[in-house]
Amino acid sequence: MADIIDGKAFAEGLRARVATVAADFEAQAGRKAGLAVVLVGEDPASQVYVRSKGKQTVACGMASFEYRLPVETPEAELLALVEKLNCDPAVDGILVQLPLPSHINEQKVIATINPDKDVDGFHVVNVGRLATGLPGFVPCTPLGCLMLLKDKLGSLSGFEAVVVGRSNIVGKPMAQMLIAESCTVTVAHSRTKDLPAVVRRADIVVVAVGRAEMVKGDWLKPGATVIDVGMNRIPAAEDGKTKLVGDVDFASASEVAGAITPVPGGVGPMTIAVLLRNTIVSAHRAAGLELDESVL
Ligand SMILES: NC(=O)C1=CN([C@@H]2O[C@H](COP(=O)(O)OP(=O)(O)OC[C@H]3O[C@@H](n4cnc5c(N)ncnc54)[C@H](OP(=O)(O)O)[C@@H]3O)[C@@H](O)[C@H]2O)C=CC1
Ligand SMILES: Nc1nc(=O)c2c([nH]1)NC[C@@H]1CN(c3ccc(C(=O)N[C@@H](CCC(=O)O)C(=O)O)cc3)C=[N+]21
Ligand SMILES: [Mg+2]
Numbered sequence: 001m002a003d004i005i006d007g008k009a010f011a012e013g014l015r016a017r018v019a020t021v022a023a024d025f026e027a028q029a030g031r032k033a034g035l036a037v038v039l040v041g042e043d044p045a046s047q048v049y050v051r052s053k054g055k056q057t058v059a060c061g062m063a064s065f066e067y068r069l070p071v072e073t074p075e076a077e078l079l080a081l082v083e084k085l086n087c088d089p090a091v092d093g094i095l096v097q098l099p100l101p102s103h104i105n106e107q108k109v110i111a112t113i114n115p116d117k118d119v120d121g122f123h124v125v126n127v128g129r130l131a132t133g134l135p136g137f138v139p140c141t142p143l144g145c146l147m148l149l150k151d152k153l154g155s156l157s158g159f160e161a162v163v164v165g166r167s168n169i170v171g172k173p174m175a176q177m178l179i180a181e182s183c184t185v186t187v188a189h190s191r192t193k194d195l196p197a198v199v200r201r202a203d204i205v206v207v208a209v210g211r212a213e214m215v216k217g218d219w220l221k222p223g224a225t226v227i228d229v230g231m232n233r234i235p236a237a238e239d240g241k242t243k244l245v246g247d248v249d250f251a252s253a254s255e256v257a258g259a260i261t262p263v264p265g266g267v268g269p270m271t272i273a274v275l276l277r278n279t280i281v282s283a284h285r286a287a288g289l290e291l292d293e294s295v296l
Helices: 007-029 044-059 075-087 106-112 124-132 140-153 171-180 195-200 267-287
Strands: 034-040 063-069 093-096 160-164 184-188 204-207 225-228 232-235 242-245
Touching: 007 044, 007 140, 007 267, 034 044, 034 075, 034 267, 044 063, 044 267, 063 075, 075 093, 075 106, 093 267, 124 171, 140 171, 140 204, 140 225, 140 267, 160 171, 160 195, 171 184, 171 204, 184 195
Parallel strands: 034 063, 034 093, 160 184, 160 204, 204 225
Antiparallel strands: 232 242
16 A cells, blocks of 8 residues: 655645744845735636635735636736736735636736746746746646655656646646656656556656546556646535545555555645745745745
């Protein structure tokens, strides 16, 4: 039976370290670090995440600015809000919750965020910084995955890593980070031939596809470390209820893997904790204060 990687506990620890640094920041800067979260529309899952982000931001001793805009908000109005937040000295981080309604161009919105406040790490400038090894903001979900991997395995140098999924927010930045850690990286996707055979090569498997319980135990090399990014709501056994499952079939995978993240309680809580980490890092840069990032 695999070790269960407790992302929820790791995230709690990270948030406690962020809170210590945030209190120190407030004492030095004379203001709280601030995170602005913008939600357009009323998607129930997004509302839950945004509420949870706001609560955790305040619990870490930072200021939370929440903007809830109606689904029919014109693109120009959203861009104007982002420009206002870019200029607001109380705001160190800006997150525009994705996906956006279809009449709004997501790339245009992301391009409007000041890269130095882009705590999601989605702006092309930060994507380029990650790809070239320059300091910047890196996307929260893959950084959370990397923290869990390094906590479990120590140095990742020389490991065979397979990332399943090539999205801009998870798969591609995850691959970049694993390259930077000197893994041998393969990126698989929907056109990959014989995916089980590709996954079976991996010492480290990160799965971000959005397909409930797709990766089975017999796809894994025995002892592999498995990071399940997926979040899929499926009907539960009982009538009418739903449950949250990952992209990995936990029951079979946990019999073969060496270590595995559960869903919920794995990567999800790390995403928000890393967002708060990125925000306190941004605040120090904005205020010209030194921060030893290794304390986070
Ligand atoms: N825990 C967290 O904090 C977060 C969780 N998530 C979850 O992670 C999952 C992935 O999210 P995201 O990256 O945004 O998803 P996207 O839909 O943007 O990308 C999915 C990727 O998976 C690939 N894919 C789809 N089907 C298959 C298949 N059958 N075999 C192999 N590859 C496949 C796609 O390939 P192709 O490019 O060829 O189409 C694509 O590259 C979702 O469940 C999402 O809810 C996402 C963000 C944060
Ligand atoms: N600009 C932007 N940045 C994001 O980082 C972003 C986004 N848009 N849009 C949506 C996705 C998804 N996402 C999650 C955050 C927390 C959990 C999380 O806390 N999950 C918990 C509980 C989930 C539950 O019970 O519903 C868990 O997995 O244990 C999951 C997913 C951030 N995203
Ligand atoms: Mg997506």
